[in-house]
Amino acid sequence: MFFLRRLLGMAIVLLAMSFVVYGLIGLMPGDPIDLMVMSNPGITAADADRLRALYSLDEPLVTRYGHWLIAALQGDFGFSRVYAQPVLDIIGPALWQTTKLVALTLVISSILATALGILSALRPGGKIDTLVSFISFAGISLPSFWLALILILTFAVWLGWLPASGMGRPGEEGFLGNARFLILPVTTLVIANIGGVTRYARSALIETLRMDFIRTARAKGAREPRVVLRHGVPNALSSVITVIGMNFGTLFSGALITETMFAQRGLGKTIYDAILGNDYNLALVALLFATFATLIGNLLADLACAWLDPRISVI
Amino acid sequence: MNALAIAVDNAPWQRRWRRFRRNRTALSGLYVLVALIVFSLAAAPLEALLGIDANNADLLSRFDGRSATNWLGHDELGRDVLIRLMYGGQVSLGVGIAATLLGAVIGISIGLAAGYFGGNLDALLMRFTDGIIALPLLPLLIVLAAIDLTKLGFSADFARSSAASFYRIVLIIALIDWTRIARLVRASTLSIREREFVLAARVSGAGTVRILLRSVLPNVIAPIIVACSQVLGSVILFEAVLSFLGFGIAPPTPSWGNMLNNAQELVATAPMLAIYPGLLIFITVIAVNFIGDGLQDAFDPRAE
Numbered sequence: 001m002f003f004l005r006r007l008l009g010m011a012i013v014l015l016a017m018s019f020v021v022y023g024l025i026g027l028m029p030g031d032p033i034d035l036m037v038m039s040n041p042g043i044t045a046a047d048a049d050r051l052r053a054l055y056s057l058d059e060p061l062v063t064r065y066g067h068w069l070i071a072a073l074q075g076d077f078g079f080s081r082v083y084a085q086p087v088l089d090i091i092g093p094a095l096w097q098t099t100k101l102v103a104l105t106l107v108i109s110s111i112l113a114t115a116l117g118i119l120s121a122l123r124p125g126g127k128i129d130t131l132v133s134f135i136s137f138a139g140i141s142l143p144s145f146w147l148a149l150i151l152i153l154t155f156a157v158w159l160g161w162l163p164a165s166g167m168g169r170p171g172e173e174g175f176l177g178n179a180r181f182l183i184l185p186v187t188t189l190v191i192a193n194i195g196g197v198t199r200y201a202r203s204a205l206i207e208t209l210r211m212d213f214i215r216t217a218r219a220k221g222a223r224e225p226r227v228v229l230r231h232g233v234p235n236a237l238s239s240v241i242t243v244i245g246m247n248f249g250t251l252f253s254g255a256l257i258t259e260t261m262f263a264q265r266g267l268g269k270t271i272y273d274a275i276l277g278n279d280y281n282l283a284l285v286a287l288l289f290a291t292f293a294t295l296i297g298n299l300l301a302d303l304a305c306a307w308l309d310p311r312i313s314v315i
Numbered sequence: 316m317n318a319l320a321i322a323v324d325n326a327p328w329q330r331r332w333r334r335f336r337r338n339r340t341a342l343s344g345l346y347v348l349v350a351l352i353v354f355s356l357a358a359a360p361l362e363a364l365l366g367i368d369a370n371n372a373d374l375l376s377r378f379d380g381r382s383a384t385n386w387l388g389h390d391e392l393g394r395d396v397l398i399r400l401m402y403g404g405q406v407s408l409g410v411g412i413a414a415t416l417l418g419a420v421i422g423i424s425i426g427l428a429a430g431y432f433g434g435n436l437d438a439l440l441m442r443f444t445d446g447i448i449a450l451p452l453l454p455l456l457i458v459l460a461a462i463d464l465t466k467l468g469f470s471a472d473f474a475r476s477s478a479a480s481f482y483r484i485v486l487i488i489a490l491i492d493w494t495r496i497a498r499l500v501r502a503s504t505l506s507i508r509e510r511e512f513v514l515a516a517r518v519s520g521a522g523t524v525r526i527l528l529r530s531v532l533p534n535v536i537a538p539i540i541v542a543c544s545q546v547l548g549s550v551i552l553f554e555a556v557l558s559f560l561g562f563g564i565a566p567p568t569p570s571w572g573n574m575l576n577n578a579q580e581l582v583a584t585a586p587m588l589a590i591y592p593g594l595l596i597f598i599t600v601i602a603v604n605f606i607g608d609g610l611q612d613a614f615d616p617r618a619e
Contacts, residue, residue, distance in 0.1 A: 146593030253453030
């Protein structure tokens with residue numbers, strides 16, 4: 001029941017989002033017919049009107065949205081103006097690129113954040129805790145585009161160890177050669193992401209370590225590492241995963257920044273380039289896919305929580 | 316009101332301020348923020364004192380180093396870097412504070428309505444809030460910022476002006492930054508509305524608006540202040556990244572974000588141009604976040 005309601009909620013969010021963004025795109029600079037007229041001086045005003053009617057651009061917004069929605073529900077998301085390809089052909093590889101970036105970031109930042117959270121929860125207010133708390137605050141407060149610039153400056157310009165941007169050529173430099181291109185983007189995103197998760201991991205674990213069953217475990221004579229790692233951490237983990245799930249939207253915003261800074265054709269950069277290039281259908285569909293991926297991420301996090309913590313029931 | 320009543324009235328605020336002062340990181344955050352505000356406001360006096368014009372492009376002095384009148388050297392158009400950083404601070408801090416306050420107005424209205432009326436309205440408003448929180452906000456902000464103002468009926472001159480880019484970015488950030496404030500206000504309102512003094516106000520015939528403004532709102536001020544201080548940092552970061560991507564404050568008006576516009580291409584030749592504005596954003600946001608954390612501890616009802 002819960003699961004069905006979540007799916008219904010996702011459908012409503014996507015529908016509302018598609019309508020709002022469709023409407024907003026009508027307000028963006030550059031009318032598609034005007035752009036055609038600009039690139040081909042042979043088109044007369046009468047031709048322009050005919051084209052407008054041909055593409056149903058003279059109809060009211062709601063009618064046009066209806067046409068778009070019916071086609072989209074049948075799997076036809078239309079074409080990109082700039083690439084002259086079906087938008088799905090562009091979004092597919094971009095989605096894969098972003099998934100690689102986000103998945104790597106999630107894995108690395110979750111492990112690091114949980115470890116840092118454990119370290120500081122062991123002695124709240126101690127030296128390590130103060131240091132970790134400062135690192136978390138720094139991570140939250142760093143503008144990630146600037147962090148990317150500084151990393152490029154340090155590792156690509158001054159030290160020359162890593163490529164400044166791009167994605168490598170598949171099959172040419174091998175897997176490891178291409179993986180080098182992901183190091184700086186993933187580092188940027190991990191640093192930007194780690195602060196918030198660490199703070200939640202810390203407070204969740206401190207809260208858990210105050211509970212009665214921890215006292216029981218200690219009273220039984222369990223050693224401190226076992227108390228923390230076996231009894232404390234698994235109980236704190238579900239709230240950490242909830243936070244990670246809630247942060248998927250933020251993570252995607254971060255992916256847009258890093259992809260743009262490091263010239264990687266992911267979903268975020270696709271949206272950014274599409275809006276800059278007046279390629280509005282591509283922007284709309286890419287934004288919907290990004291929203292969909294974010295909502296799926298939230299849902300997966302909730303399912304993972306329920307799997308880890310039998311007290312929560314989702315089905 | 317006699318002196319005793321005033322003293323009693325101010326007591327919780329004095330206690331909060333005492334607790335805030337004891338937090339060394341929060342207090343230093345406050346000092347740093349005040350220093351940054353003074354730094355930004357000193358732009359015009361210093362410009363006059365040094366006898367330079369920071370908006371004046373001088374291609375002969377591109378990338379020139381420091382001198383007696385240009386303390387941090389020149390940028391890629393030969394403008395003075397220090398003065399532009401100071402003016403940029405006014406814009407970045409101004410956008411941050413304005414967008415936070417506007418978002419607070421939206422969040423307070425939604426939170427009060429959801430918490431006080433409850434029921435279906437509450438469920439609907441909170442679903443809406445959760446929906447916004449889950450969205451990838453940066454691409455959405457870019458879409459909102461790319462709107463052509465002339466299609467909304469504004470004149471072309473206004474749409475191109477720096478003032479328009481300021482109002483637009485404040486408005487669109489406010490449209491997404493109210494969610495945390497709304498949730499906190501709702502939670503506090505839920506507990507306040509059951510209290511005796513609200514019932515007393517209702518029994519004595521006060522209207523809904525009066526109850527909300529005179530009985531409920533003053534009692535949820537503390538969480539609002541904490542939430543605003545925690546939102547401000549992320550608002551400043553949103554302004555910076557939008558301006559950096561070319562969808563925020565329109566040049567030549569400087570903001571710390573748009574001063575980094577060309578920094579990526581120039582990072583190898585003039586690294587300091589890329590370092591200064593970002594460092595200022597970082598220092599500002601970390602100071603604000605320390606203050607927010609300190610306020611949260613100081614206003615924590617469990618500590619009262």
